[in-house]
Amino acid sequence: MRTQFIHQFSYTPYAETGGRVVSIQSPATVANMVCGFDVLGFAVTDPYDEMHIRFTDTPGVTIVNLDAYDLPTQPEQNVAGAALLAMLDEVAEPIGLEVSIFKHIKPGSGVGSSAASAAGAVVAANRLFNDRFSKSDLVRFAMNGEKVASGVKHADNIAPCIYGGVTLIRSIFPLDIVELSAPPLYVTLVHPQIEVRTADARGILKQQVLLKDAIRQWGNIAGLVAGLLQGDYALIGRSLEDVLIEPVRSILIPGFADIKQQSREAGALGGGISGSGPSIFMLSKDEATAKDVEAAMHGIYEKLGLDHHTYVTTINHQGVKFIN
């Protein structure tokens, strides 16, 4: 069964209260970007989570889930909560924050669901603090949410969620985030309804790789960065090749090879696994092609009888968006 992304729910809680409420939309993100394992990521326009935050009289962090995902409400175990606690650690006063979350980005889908919660929470809270913290600080706080989600502090979803566009994490210790410009790009996402745990997807990777494969990989990432900055679509397409991670991880994703081949045949520049999967993304120069790619993906998963969501969207150059 094919399901379309629909905003089933959208309201502003606290509208009746006197306190200031900050409401935001926090976007999904695609990490790795084929040849940029652990260092590249980009934000998309759809889907996004909705979040609302306000000060409360109870010091610490209170989580309110507005959706049906039944995520933990203990702040230490909640990705938004852990990110906010890291932020409050650097605020001298005893502050209380209440964050209400309506997730539209399905946890575990591989398009940065945890990053959207963690990054959205700290960006919204920072507005309550009159933007006291830098974007780089916010990435640092939000990585604590990623640690709750996957055990590892990584920033390749967090950074594009906060900065928007395509970001490079040149280094994580010390944190060095580089914003990369990009020509207009349409993104087709497909989320097959299977579970791939990030820990499993990471566990099957080899700790050692052949130098010759690594060289091919860094030739490609250099080509991809050049293609993005120079607006060279053909170069972007040629550089979207992953000889190290995809061959291992793609075996966890049904229909991956067909999706890739038929997307290219439909005109996509290229693409691959989003994050650690199971979602797959493809980049196209125009919307019509991106929709042809969606149709190809749909056809493959219909044939396999696999439930799936698709999105045709664009690169989101804004990142987290304030809606009040």
Place this chain on the structure above:
Amino acid sequence: MRTQFIHQFSYTPYAETGGRVVSIQSPATVANMVCGFDVLGFAVTDPYDEMHIRFTDTPGVTIVNLDAYDLPTQPEQNVAGAALLAMLDEVAEPIGLEVSIFKHIKPGSGVGSSAASAAGAVVAANRLFNDRFSKSDLVRFAMNGEKVASGVKHADNIAPCIYGGVTLIRSIFPLDIVELSAPPLYVTLVHPQIEVRTADARGILKQQVLLKDAIRQWGNIAGLVAGLLQGDYALIGRSLEDVLIEPVRSILIPGFADIKQQSREAGALGGGISGSGPSIFMLSKDEATAKDVEAAMHGIYEKLGLDHHTYVTTINHQGVKFIN
């Protein structure tokens, strides 16, 4: 003893002959560029080789050495000869070419001496053929010269020599060369008078590397490409880090760690081993800094009692230059 680069010899042979003579200057090049092992390279303004080429009545390739390096004159064993033979293979007619070479770039110094001969020869010959071949063809021919020199067809010196500027070899099979723009950069080169054979420098590399080190390396090459294209000197400096090759190869180069540290202290953005060494290059934002770096290098090798050449030059955006 410190020796300065001087053009000891410069003349145009065949000036008295009736036939057309093409004369060129073929520049030295710096391959690898720290984090871009096997894929990045750039051309410099100094030093360069001088070459003169003309048609002769004897089919095949005739090599005339004008310098004192006593390089092979059998065309199959000469890098310029092998490159020209590859070119003649694709020319239907039985053609004779005579190339006279005055090398100023010392063979084995690690700044693309063989590439200068191979690339210069085919660029000059192509002019005799009224530019019948594309730059990409010329790279392909010239790689046959590299094979004679080091046993491997590589293009990270050849490509910048022919295209000028900074080039990325995204892929060698099929050949995919990307020209990268760069902000103004001064280059300090030092050539310690020791021998490092390319084959040895390659032999000590491990065939397997840690994935985490490879990730750090491709974060850096992505940062370097972004820094070059965006003209971000600080990012270029931060990205000039090599966690894979330099730690192994630098042990072959006396004083390497001191040169690197004191060059940074003198204001260099960064740098490292040129090609497979023994030359070392450093990049600076301005000429005064590049000269301070030269003084630091000089001081270190004076103290070690090691003969060396230094050059303060710039990135050469033209590549092989016609001088008639």
